[in-house]
Amino acid sequence: MTVHTSTPPALGSSEHIQLTEQWAAHNYHPLPVVLSSGDGAWVTDVDGKRYLDCLAGYSALNFGHRNQRLLAVAHQQLEQLTLTSRAFFNDQLGLFARDLAQMCGKDMVLPMNTGAEAVETALKVARRWGYEVKGVPADQATIIVMDGNFHGRTTTIVSFSTDEVARRHFAPFTTGFRTVPYGNAAALEAAIDHTTVGVLIEPIQGEGGVIIPPEAYLQEVRALCDRHRVLMMADEIQSGLGRTGRTFACDHEQVVPDMYILGKALGGGLYPVSAVVADHDVLGVITPGSHGSTFGGNPLAAALGREVVAMLSTGEIQQRSSELGRQLHDGLEALIGHGVESVRSRGLWAGVDVNPELLSGRQLCESLLARGVLAKDTHGSTIRLAPPLVATEEDIAFLLTAFQSALLDAKTW
Numbered sequence: 001m002t003v004h005t006s007t008p009p010a011l012g013s014s015e016h017i018q019l020t021e022q023w024a025a026h027n028y029h030p031l032p033v034v035l036s037s038g039d040g041a042w043v044t045d046v047d048g049k050r051y052l053d054c055l056a057g058y059s060a061l062n063f064g065h066r067n068q069r070l071l072a073v074a075h076q077q078l079e080q081l082t083l084t085s086r087a088f089f090n091d092q093l094g095l096f097a098r099d100l101a102q103m104c105g106k107d108m109v110l111p112m113n114t115g116a117e118a119v120e121t122a123l124k125v126a127r128r129w130g131y132e133v134k135g136v137p138a139d140q141a142t143i144i145v146m147d148g149n150f151h152g153r154t155t156t157i158v159s160f161s162t163d164e165v166a167r168r169h170f171a172p173f174t175t176g177f178r179t180v181p182y183g184n185a186a187a188l189e190a191a192i193d194h195t196t197v198g199v200l201i202e203p204i205q206g207e208g209g210v211i212i213p214p215e216a217y218l219q220e221v222r223a224l225c226d227r228h229r230v231l232m233m234a235d236e237i238q239s240g241l242g243r244t245g246r247t248f249a250c251d252h253e254q255v256v257p258d259m260y261i262l263g264k265a266l267g268g269g270l271y272p273v274s275a276v277v278a279d280h281d282v283l284g285v286i287t288p289g290s291h292g293s294t295f296g297g298n299p300l301a302a303a304l305g306r307e308v309v310a311m312l313s314t315g316e317i318q319q320r321s322s323e324l325g326r327q328l329h330d331g332l333e334a335l336i337g338h339g340v341e342s343v344r345s346r347g348l349w350a351g352v353d354v355n356p357e358l359l360s361g362r363q364l365c366e367s368l369l370a371r372g373v374l375a376k377d378t379h380g381s382t383i384r385l386a387p388p389l390v391a392t393e394e395d396i397a398f399l400l401t402a403f404q405s406a407l408l409d410a411k412t413w
């Protein structure tokens, strides 16, 4: 009897694109590249072409693709136990919660999976804290959010988005939110009243285009929250865990929020892991049955999250981010007047506005793709660069060369 062991021919990139377009909903507009493997800061497509990954999973991949330390932890935990539900204890969650809380200088952790879930958790905690601790009248709690925010995609979160594309035809929306201009402390103070329980803020607005608030603004927000007894809720899902050259973006202003909202890199780019981290007087309002998640705090997530915390504990990766960030910033600044209009950066995280008459952000990303660099435009002619923090000086030089060449090319269009 003949045994046929031959595998069918591998699909090419156009077949994968066609399958995805036909069978997966069109909630994204990806660049035409089909990736099949990754290593550190680099990924390889189905045709064997390599690219420097300058999006890094929106900073979920701060530690790079297939980080060996994280892979080893994942393999070990996969062989032990992966899910218990929170109906029982497991031997990983307590250790993870302790290490993460200590890194944040807080008392306790509420583990979830995705960023949006952690934001939702923070909103619920703030409201309950408002009623039970601050004494806000029943059903009146308000939370202040910022113009240009991005906090995720759930119905409540898009209720206070200011991006019409994210909101259109998803009404009716959740009430109880007030929007103020980002970076304006006077406007924030004017919006606070006796119903205000929290201020939800990105210390740097990532999806907004790496928008850095004016100096001392975060300190002013902290002071206003203290004065009016309002919880400062820092969404560090994208800005945190080394991206800006510090553990948290709030660290640049020596500000400690009441709640850290974490996600993305907390799972090491392997697995969705998110959390809200706060003191007992805040997270203590959550009681059995009032909040939960089937997967939140599972042993695989906890083992990975704990290893991420351990990797941040030496400060090496933060140092690396800030050194490579300086190289990236200097290189991009040298392109101002040569197609680049402005550069905002902190650590290895840059928002670059290019001359819209030269090319759109999308066109620039397509041109970078042809040159072996993956990046993503945000709004119009702004692109964001955030390579994995394990990149090398040579990688950053490669990115800068590709960027310059793409702009030079655009001149002749």
Ligand SMILES: *Cc1c(COP(=O)(O)O)cnc(C)c1O
Binding pocket: 058, 114, 115, 116, 117, 119, 150, 151, 152, 153, 202, 206, 207, 235, 236, 237, 238, 239, 263, 264
């Ligand atoms: C990505 C992101 C979120 C949402 O995280 P998901 O895991 O996609 O739900 C929330 N806040 C900020 C600042 C983010 O960058």
